[in-house]
Amino acid sequence: QLSWVEDESNTDTCFDRNFIRQNIIPLMRERWPSINNTINRSASHCFAAQELLDELAEQDLSQCQASDNCLYVKALTDLSDARFNNLIRFFLNQHHCLMPSTEQLKQVRLQLMANDDKNPVVKVAEHFFRRFKGMLFLTPEYKDISGWKASVDIDGSVITLPDNLGTLVFSQNNSNDDQLIRISLPREQQQVSIRFSHDNPKCLPDFRQRTRSLKKVLQELDIPPWQRKRIPFLFYDNELVAAIGQFICQPFIVNDTELAMHVSQNL
Numbered sequence: 001q002l003s004w005v006e007d008e009s010n011t012d013t014c015f016d017r018n019f020i021r022q023n024i025i026p027l028m029r030e031r032w033p034s035i036n037n038t039i040n041r042s043a044s045h046c047f048a049a050q051e052l053l054d055e056l057a058e059q060d061l062s063q064c065q066a067s068d069n070c071l072y073v074k075a076l077t078d079l080s081d082a083r084f085n086n087l088i089r090f091f092l093n094q095h096h097c098l099m100p101s102t103e104q105l106k107q108v109r110l111q112l113m114a115n116d117d118k119n120p121v122v123k124v125a126e127h128f129f130r131r132f133k134g135m136l137f138l139t140p141e142y143k144d145i146s147g148w149k150a151s152v153d154i155d156g157s158v159i160t161l162p163d164n165l166g167t168l169v170f171s172q173n174n175s176n177d178d179q180l181i182r183i184s185l186p187r188e189q190q191q192v193s194i195r196f197s198h199d200n201p202k203c204l205p206d207f208r209q210r211t212r213s214l215k216k217v218l219q220e221l222d223i224p225p226w227q228r229k230r231i232p233f234l235f236y237d238n239e240l241v242a243a244i245g246q247f248i249c250q251p252f253i254v255n256d257t258e259l260a261m262h263v264s265q266n267l
Helices: 016-031 035-064 073-077 081-094 102-111 214-220
Strands: 065-067 070-072 121-124 127-132 135-140 149-151 157-160 167-173 181-184 192-195 233-236 239-243 260-266
Touching: 016 035, 035 065, 035 073, 035 081, 070 073, 073 135, 081 102, 102 121, 102 127, 181 239, 214 239
Parallel strands: none
Antiparallel strands: 065 070, 070 135, 121 127, 127 135, 149 192, 157 167, 167 260, 181 260, 192 233, 233 239
16 A cells, blocks of 8 residues: 655766766667667676686685784785786775775786785775785774873773774783783882883883894884884883783882782783
């Protein structure tokens, strides 16, 4: 018992779909009466061709994929241009990304050939392809968080980190939980803070025998350049205490019996 309702936009040929439906299709049917069958057949052929391309991309991906968001550069460069483009489109589609232009695909392939000491970056829609250590990483667009800073209350703080980096929980107790990072307590009146920027201080991580600049230490750990800017650093006043999730500086390591500040990171 429904009454027909005609949307007034259906007659507006400013919209491409209406222009094709009202002006183009009637002319084509007049010229070629079987045009509907022809279009359906062509669409079916295109669908079958796409299935073959996807099957080929799955095979190539099995040889090129290092992890969910990472591809081997050497395996990619061994592919022909057509297979490379097909694989990159397939890979991006799996991650629900917008499809790249032809020029963007050319740039991605070109940057794979850059010198080994370079870490080129290519923007593709709202994502980035970043080359590092023989790998091609797909990442989102990260915010600049270098100016972010938060003060910490050692008696209990929950710090929400910027740009979806999770939270840090600070407490002071005698727990032996292996999941917690244990750090010596600050001296009285020392300011405790979390930052993402630094002036490249000398540091002595728990795994080294000698001090080295922070930048060199992060390079030693093979942390990609864009991730080095997203590590929360713990400071007492202006002294580096720890790179959360990476290392604790040796002067701030405590044994199991000492009272300590505990830090847990929730991603």
